[in-house]
Amino acid sequence: MMPMEHTLQLGEILKDGMYPVESEGGDNWRILHGDTLKLVKAFQPGTFDAVITDPPYASGGTKQNERNRTTNQKYSSMSPEKALPDFDGDQKDQRSWTHWMAEWLYDVRKACKSGAPICLFIDWRQYPSMTDALQWAGWIWRGTAVWDKTNSRPQKGRFRQQTEFIIWGSNGPMPISRPVSCLPGVFRYGNPQNRVHVTEKPLQLMKDVVQICEPGGRILDPFAGAGTTILAAAQQGYQAVGIEVTDAYFQLGTERVREALKEEVDVQ
Numbered sequence: 712m713m714p715m716e717h718t719l720q721l722g723e724i725l726k727d728g729m730y731p732v733e734s735e736g737g738d739n740w741r742i743l744h745g746d747t748l749k750l751v752k753a754f755q756p757g758t759f760d761a762v763i764t765d766p767p768y769a770s771g772g773t774k775q776n777e778r779n780r781t782t783n784q785k786y787s788s789m790s791p792e793k794a795l796p797d798f799d800g801d802q803k804d805q806r807s808w809t810h811w812m813a814e815w816l817y818d819v820r821k822a823c824k825s826g827a828p829i830c831l832f833i834d835w836r837q838y839p840s841m842t843d844a845l846q847w848a849g850w851i852w853r854g855t856a857v858w859d860k861t862n863s864r865p866q867k868g869r870f871r872q873q874t875e876f877i878i879w880g881s882n883g884p885m886p887i888s889r890p891v892s893c894l895p896g897v898f899r900y901g902n903p904q905n906r907v908h909v910t911e912k913p914l915q916l917m918k919d920v921v922q923i924c925e926p927g928g929r930i931l932d933p934f935a936g937a938g939t940t941i942l943a944a945a946q947q948g949y950q951a952v953g954i955e956v957t958d959a960y961f962q963l964g965t966e967r968v969r970e971a972l973k974e975e976v977d978v979q
């Protein structure tokens with residue numbers, strides 16, 4: 712096992728002289744602190760082998776005043792004294808969100824290798840806008856996998872909203888010869904207990920999803936949150952680069968990833 716040094720250097724991935732950003736990282740991972748819309752323009756072309764991300768859904772209601780609530784009000788049932796930090800970027804209306812999605816998706820695609828896969832988490836409300844944005848940005852939309860959360864609030868006379876979706880595609884043709892095996896189309900994992908992020912994804916779910924990247928590849932998560940994708944990728948032998956704008960989650964995510972990977976080294 713290599714020592715936990717800052718070996719994933721910014722110089723490797725950012726264009727010369729662009730955006731001196733705060734960042735934290737370890738042997739095979741790094742999280743940049745800042746706004747994805749600006750930072751993705753700074754990556755060298757062809758830097759990433761896959762994009763796996765869970766952007767702010769700007770969802771949580773059908774009317775704009777419902778969507779304008781804080782992320783805790785929309786996505787968490789924790790009492791105010793136990794509430795986790797709110798996060799930025801979740802209050803856009805449908806048109807602004809779709810436009811914003813297409814913009815960063817375009818720049819992210821430019822930073823990816825040809826054939827790189829992309830996976831985007833989303834709920835049912837924003838699903839159509841997300842597939843529009845993906846394609847406007849020049850990605851090929853290839854399908855949808857399902858995250859079955861296994862339980863959710865029952866609704867009288869209605870179906871449970873028990874699933875979220877993983878819209879996936881690629882940057883141009885995706886050769887069948889990539890050294891990646893057959894992957895499932897449905898993932899069944901309950902929401903994490905003891906969450907540290909309001910909309911944290913299960914670690915095992917992300918360990919499964921990152922398998923879409925070819926072994927040892929470099930994965931980008933432009934909305935890193937508490938670093939779940941970054942941790943899952945690093946644990947599975949990938950390189951991982953995250954971006955996170957909310958101060959509290961940049962701190963919390965980098966500490967979480969560092970501690971979890973340190974524990975792994977300690978037990979070996």
Ligand SMILES: C[S@@+](CC[C@H](N)C(=O)[O-])C[C@H]1O[C@@H](n2cnc3c(N)ncnc32)[C@H](O)[C@@H]1O
Pocket residue numbers: 745746747748765766767768798799800801908910911912913933934935936937938939940954955956957960
């Ligand atoms: C849905 S959460 C991701 C949660 C993550 N998957 C996890 O398991 O912890 C989206 C994250 O994107 C961040 N975010 C929102 N707008 C951003 C932007 N413009 N640039 C970078 N990060 C942003 C938010 O602060 C939030 O933490």
